């Protein structure tokens with residue numbers, strides 16, 4: 408197997424740790440390709456381990472505001488505020504309460 | 516279940532789902548764009564689309580897989596709108612598989628010997644041309660297969676494979692360069 412065939416075949420392999428036998432055989436015999444394979448494996452492994460990152464700004468406020476504008480989430484008024492504005496609490500009619508998860512009987 | 520509650524418009528369920536998945540979605544957007552401001556906007560857009568479509572989620576795939584795919588599509592749409600080539604333009608002028616892989620001038624065969632650190636990897640991924648970066652992130656970091664990438668990006672499977680190969684070679688070159696610069700800086704400070 409030629410080195411350039413090896414290089415292309417390696418990128419066609421979905422999993423670098425499970426190469427076809429003929430590729431492994433070439434890597435075992437070719438210093439250059441074994442180095443290349445090792446580097447590709449190292450880079451992929453370390454890239455996958457990069458920590459996930461927190462968004463640079465808090466996005467939830469904007470998301471919520473937009474969802475409210477679109478009427479996708481129920482804008483709840485606190486009971487006191489509703490009473491103050493003479494609003495009947497319709498949220499209970501409109502929004503079924505999330506189902507309660509049955510909790511296991513306490514062992515104690 | 517938060518997903519069921521969100522389908523009913525429960526704001527707390529939306530917020531719970533947002534906090535549960537925000538890091539993963541944002542990280543994907545950041546790595547695909549290499550830009551924090553763009554990543555913020557795209558993550559926000561991905562969550563908005565998620566909440567708009569959540570009623571259609573039927574649970575055929577895992578929720579996180581569904582969300583992830585949606586976020587990838589949001590980023591790809593953005594790159595398309597920006598006019599950035601999702602697959603490198605070099606593809607049209609570079610050797611194809613039959614010609615064998617392109618070797619960058621100056622690329623050495625020296626191996627990285629496992630000494631690659633997190634910061635250098637982050638930087639090298641950021642410095643990849645957008646088309647290469649997209650394929651590398653999707654395949655080597657996020658675990659998508661070439662056929663899935665080809666479908667999402669509207670390119671051929673062969674193109675996805677050759678772009679991945681070039682992305683890996685480019686990354687390796689960038690890391691080798693960082694390594695030799697680091698060694699030189701160390702040498703200078705000791706002199």
Ligand SMILES: [Zn+2]
Nearest residue numbers: 410437439440
């Ligand atoms: Zn070889």
